[in-house]
Amino acid sequence: MILIVDDKQENLYSLKALLRLNLYEVDTAASGEEALKRILKNEYELIILDVQMPGMDGYEVAETITGYSRSKDIPIIFLSAVNIDKRFITKGYTSGGVDYVTKPFDPDILLLKVKTFTRLYRQTKELNDIRETLEQKVEERTRELVQANRELEISNGELQQYAFIASHDLQEPLRKIITFSRLVMERFIENIPDAYQYMNKVIMSAERMRNLINDLLSYSRLSDTPRFNSCNLNLVLQETMADLEVVVKEKEAVLHISELPMIEAIPDQMRQLFQNLISNALKFSRKDTAPMIKIWAELTDEPSFEGTTAPTGLYCRIYIADNGIGFDEMYLEKIFQMFQRLHGKGEYDGTGIGLTIVKKIIQQHNGLITAGSREGEGATFIMLLPVKQSVIVQTEPLG
Numbered sequence: 001m002i003l004i005v006d007d008k009q010e011n012l013y014s015l016k017a018l019l020r021l022n023l024y025e026v027d028t029a030a031s032g033e034e035a036l037k038r039i040l041k042n043e044y045e046l047i048i049l050d051v052q053m054p055g056m057d058g059y060e061v062a063e064t065i066t067g068y069s070r071s072k073d074i075p076i077i078f079l080s081a082v083n084i085d086k087r088f089i090t091k092g093y094t095s096g097g098v099d100y101v102t103k104p105f106d107p108d109i110l111l112l113k114v115k116t117f118t119r120l121y122r123q124t125k126e127l128n129d130i131r132e133t134l135e136q137k138v139e140e141r142t143r144e145l146v147q148a149n150r151e152l153e154i155s156n157g158e159l160q161q162y163a164f165i166a167s168h169d170l171q172e173p174l175r176k177i178i179t180f181s182r183l184v185m186e187r188f189i190e191n192i193p194d195a196y197q198y199m200n201k202v203i204m205s206a207e208r209m210r211n212l213i214n215d216l217l218s219y220s221r222l223s224d225t226p227r228f229n230s231c232n233l234n235l236v237l238q239e240t241m242a243d244l245e246v247v248v249k250e251k252e253a254v255l256h257i258s259e260l261p262m263i264e265a266i267p268d269q270m271r272q273l274f275q276n277l278i279s280n281a282l283k284f285s286r287k288d289t290a291p292m293i294k295i296w297a298e299l300t301d302e303p304s305f306e307g308t309t310a311p312t313g314l315y316c317r318i319y320i321a322d323n324g325i326g327f328d329e330m331y332l333e334k335i336f337q338m339f340q341r342l343h344g345k346g347e348y349d350g351t352g353i354g355l356t357i358v359k360k361i362i363q364q365h366n367g368l369i370t371a372g373s374r375e376g377e378g379a380t381f382i383m384l385l386p387v388k389q390s391v392i393v394q395t396e397p398l399g
Contacts, residue, residue: 001025001042002114005035005061006050006079015048015079018107019114032056036064039071045118051080051092059095066096073124075117077101171213177206226364228389231267233260233318237295240274244282251282251291258296263316264389269361274320276354277381281322286376292323305370305382316387321380326373335371365389 002024004015012028019026027042029035032055035047047065051058058078065071078092081103092100099113181203189195237257241248248255278293285291299313307315327335338356358381362369365385373379 001027001044002046002048002118003027003029003035003038003042003044004048005029005032005053005058007031007053008050011050018111022111024114024118032058032061032064035061039065039068039074044071044074045121046114047074047076048114049076049078049097051078051083051088059091062092062095062097073121073128075099075121077113077117079103079105171210174206174210174213178203178210181206226266228264228266228365230262231265231270232262233265233270233297236267236270237274240271240278243275244278247279247282251285253282253285253291253293256292256294256296260295260297260318261299261316261387263385263387265365265385266361269364273358273361273383276358277320280354281320281324281379284322284324284379286323286325289323294321295319299387303368303384305368305384314387316385318383318385319380321378323378326375326377326379328375329371329373332371336369 002019004012004019004026005028006012006015007030009030012030016026016028027038027044029038032053035049039047049058049061053061056064058080062076062078065074065076075098076096078089078097078100080088080092080100083089084102089100089102098117101110101113181199185196185199185203189199237260241255241257247253278295281293282291295318297316297318298309299311300307300315300317301310301313302308303315305317336355336359338353359369362383362385366389367383367385369381369383371379371381
């Protein structure tokens with residue numbers, strides 16, 4: 001609907017007739033005050049406003065209209081036969097008008113202006129409605145996500161508590177099974193080969209179950225909210241190697257470890273990451289070949305596994321390479337999935353969770369992990385981590 005504001009009835013009548021003849025819905029007001037009252041009650045697509053009126057003139061009315069949030073976007077065309085000087089036209093635009101038409105005017109030109117401004121108003125209104133709808137949906141979705149996140153935190157807390165209790169309750173009978181089975185082996189069946197062998201299988205199965213429970217518990221703890229600190233990876237790696245000292249000596253492994261950088265990380269999780277990867281390198285070694293493990297790192301400004309190095313880069317690439325049995329890269333995604341194994345339990349011990357834990361740790365540190373390998377030629381695991389946790393890798397993990 002179009003609102004015509006003019007204090008002269010003959011002007012209202014002629015404009016109203018012209019617009020209605022062209023199928024526009026029209027409303028009229030004989031003063032500025034009346035126009036403002038109508039604007040508060042009705043919705044208009046365009047206002048045609050006379051400049052010189054008793055009481056409030058057209059400029060004052062326009063300034064008031066554009067000051068209302070409800071009506072600020074309604075286009076205003078000034079129409080005047082008296083105030084046609086440049087300064088009055090300029091004042092019309094600064095008061096909030098979109099056009100200033102002087103009398104006498106060409107009816108066809110005025111109709112074109114009316115058609116253009118009403119169309120623009122409708123389009124603007126549609127866009128604003130869409131924007132408001134989108135903003136509302138975003139707010140609703142944000143509230144839903146916040147609520148879901150709270151519920152997830154509660155659920156994670158309950159799950160961790162359950163995992164701790166369950167692991168404790170499961171560990172106790174397993175300890176007894178292992179302890180008493182060993183007593184039976186040593187005291188009663190040491191000289192009975194078949195019974196000794198069967199009992200040994202019982203103990204090995206119980207120990208595998210204990211390792212599985214420990215790994216599942218470790219994985220569940222990774223859901224905690226991360227607390228990053230400045231982390232000296234060299235110290236973390238030294239502690240890890242101290243824990244693996246016995247296995248390293250038994251395997252006669254050779255390690256080449258280069259200086260690693262300081263990064264923001266969770267030290268306990270990084271220790272577990274190194275332990276899992278190095279343990280795998282020791283476990284999946286070739287027969288009659290001493291394991292050789294090389295660990296090094298480099299800084300880069302590119303969140304990529306192959307970017308150029310930079311002395312003060314934002315990201316750190318850590319490499320752990322070995323000369324073990326390797327694997328076919330067609331199974332690259334599979335090796336990071338829980339309980340996925342490329343070899344039977346009879347060939348190599350393990351729970352099938354170690355690399356899943358490694359990937360979870362990398363993700364919790366906002367990083368990426370991948371690996372390169374060929375069967376019989378060893379494997380190289382590459383981890384990309386932000387040096388500062390304010391920098392987050394945006395690429396999807398390749399593993």
